[in-house]
Amino acid sequence: MALKLSFACWDYDRVKAIEDGRVRPEGIELYFLNYRVEETFFRQLRFHEFDVSELSLSSYTLTLNKEDPPFIAIPVFPSRYFRHQSIYINTKAGIKTPQDLKGKRIGLPEYQMTAPVWQRGIMEEEFGVPMTSVTFFSGAVEPSAIERTSKIPHSLPEGVTVTAITPDQNLSQMLADGEIDALFTAYKPSSFDTSDHVTHLFPNFREIEAEYYKRTKIFPIMHVIALKRNVYEANPWIARSLQKAFAKSLDVAYEALAERSALRYMLPWLEEHVEQTKTLMGDVRWWEDGFEENRHVLEKFLEYHHKQGLSKRRFKAEELFAPNTLEAFVL
Template sequence: MVLKLSFACWDYDRFKAIEDGRVRPEGIELTFLNYRVEETFFRQLRFREFDVSELSLSSYVLTLNQDNPPFIALPVFASRYFRHQSMYINTNSGIKKPSDLRGKRIGSPEYQMTAPVWQRGIMEDEFGVPINSVEWFVGAIEPSPDERISKVWHSVPADVKITAIERGKNLSQMLADGELDAIFSATKPSSFDGKTITHLFPNFKEVEAEYYQRTKIFPIMHVIALKRDVYDANPWIAKVLQKAFEKAMDIGYEALEERAALRYMLPWLDDHYEETQRLFGEKKYWKDGFDENKHVLEKFLEYSFNQGLAKRKFKPEELFAPNTLESYVL
């Protein structure tokens, strides 16, 4: 008997072999649904439409606040991203260095989004900008007929000021107009011009490289999660899916290493790939698995709790199906 499951996720290179069927989880028939992340997150968090899906790490942690959490994750990380490069400022706001953000007005699409959780934590840890030292504004980055609202309910700290922007406004234009001093986000605002609206860290590549070399943190953005009732009925699927994702990752690396013809539209892919390996100090730098990422998860969970999101400081192992926590050899 083959178990049929739906799997909603963007078509990442590391999952391509699962999408096209080169890797098939034993005993499972996966229907791959290629949706952009915002659609997947909204539909899964609001309506629980998929058996398996990509989820925001922050939103997933918030679901653990519930008495009966609806999902359980695998230590498989669909998206990772250094987020220093995704902090944008209006240069007319007098911001010359990160500590100048104290007392400023900062916009984010949602307070609970994973990217801003990392960004706020880094600002407090590394640059002395506590979350209660600025005023936060939440809403759509770009013009939208709909109001941007959080996909998951959450509380906010009493000493942190968070304001929803007016309907019809958007963070990108507010930054350009000087109504905001900065934006912490995942996406680049359309008002970015590299002059008036630019990066908080103009040399973000060097800053992020130094951050990694010092902390060994490659920030996790998204996890793969199962609906908990599907997992409870078939606990074996967690380990089988984990093994399939590991095989797909290996195939993704093979595509990066191919030199007979370019698989990706990057003329100097070989140089960039080797530079990244040197920075990380190892050939396979994008790693799934619990042990390899426990320190990254601990830091995120610390940030989530300190920022008033997680109801308590969860332990990393509480996030995942128990049978996926131990390393294994294929």
Template sequence: MVLKLSFACWDYDRMKAIEDGRVKPEGIDLTFLNYRVEETFFRQLKFHEFDVSELSLSSYVLTLNQENPPFIAIPVFPSRFFRHQNMYINTNSGITKPQDLQGKRIGIPEYQMTASVWQRGIMEEDFGVPITSVQFFTGAIEPSDRPRTSKVAHSYPPGVSVTAIPAGKNLSQMLADGEIDAIFSATKPSSFHTHDHVTNLFPNFKEVEAEYYARTSIFPIMHVIAIKRSVYEKDPWLAKVLQKAFARSMEMAWEPIEQRAALRYMLPWLDDHVTETRRLMGGKERYWVDGFQENKHVLEKFLEYSYKQGLAKRRFKPEELFAPSCLEDYVV
């Protein structure tokens, strides 16, 4: 009997072979639902709508705080991102270096969102800016009819200042107007394009991120693939089968990136970009790699930050995040 499952995920290049059916998980009829991440996260975390879905790494870790966690993950990471480039400042605030953020007002969409966890952790560990030394303001980056609220319940640690912005306000305009001094986010505020005094905290973010990777070997994980626990407990074999299918889909995504007879993507210097990326990331042929062992150090660092920032109730071990059958990286 074939197991019918729904799978909500954005149509990343590494998921295309799953979406179009070139890769079919053995024994599973997987219905691919192409939703943007905000919709997937909201519907899954609030209503548990999908059998399998992409989830925010931070939100998933927060669900493990619950007495009966609703999801269990596999070590497949559809989104990764260096986040130094998504720190923005108002130059009129007197910020010329990261250390100048101490005592400043920083806008973040949600305290618990994965990008912000990484950014706060990096600021404290690498630049000596403790989370207790700034004031955080939460809310929508751009104008919105609805206030931005956390998708997963959590508390704030002692000494950390977090204030929701008033209705009708948005962080992008507040940064331009000087009502806040910086934004840590996953997206670029529109005021970056309309106001000369809104710019990157790290103008040379590419070099900063390359140095960060050379020093830490961390390519920050943003999202994870999670299975509804009730589905997994009924058929635990599906975790490894899905991991294998996602590995095959990832392998097929590399071919168009490496194709040079004709350009698959509208990037005239794609070959140079790929060559440079491999050089900056230690000459690795495959710089985007799923699996547990290859990513254990990345997960350990994120879990350290999550706990220190008052989100995870205890410092989870990376092994606790995933189905046991997926802890070994053999997926052929």
């Protein structure tokens, strides 16, 4: 009899075949719950509602600080994103280059959020903007958003200042009004479309991100798939079964992108975009799960996470995952 497990995740193209049942993990009956990431993260981190779920890489890593970590991950990464393009500035703040961020007021939804971890790390390492050289303000990006508070307690390194905005404030409007000078986020603030004073830090972000990838081979990981640790410990085999199912589902997503008889997606020049991506990131697979393939990305993230005061120690990449999922396999 198959083991019944709940699985909360957004319905990305790379998991769609699992959601609709075209791919089924061996020995497991998955009950797919299609939630936006904010709901999944909140409910799982606060209440441990789901047997398997998508989780923020940073939040998941924070849980490893606990004596008895509640989750254990598998090397499957449903969300990846270059984040240079998600840094916004007020054009009146005198910011012409990344180095001009020094001394500025920077908003972010949560200090521990994965996107700002990458953004702070890149700004410091690549452009010489230390975290201690700016002042951070945290809270809701939009007026309609719920008040942002960290889902997991964490510390701050010496010299780093984070001030919570008030419930009647929002970072998008604060950026437009010049109350903050820049915004590190995962979301495009609405003021980008409504204010003449909000723009990208990197207007040519595609070229900047392409150069970053060519030089580092890092395609930043945002989210990971995590299992409740007690469920995993009672059934260690499920980690490998799920890993194989996600690999098959990823194959299905690649097949859909390659289809040319009719457009599967509402993008008229999809083929050109795919070819450009392959030229930059690899002729076959530019989005790849697995441990060894992503060790360098994970190690860089863990370096940033620890330096930013979020990890109690510098975790090794291997410590993030179920031991039986570290080795490659052939489908």
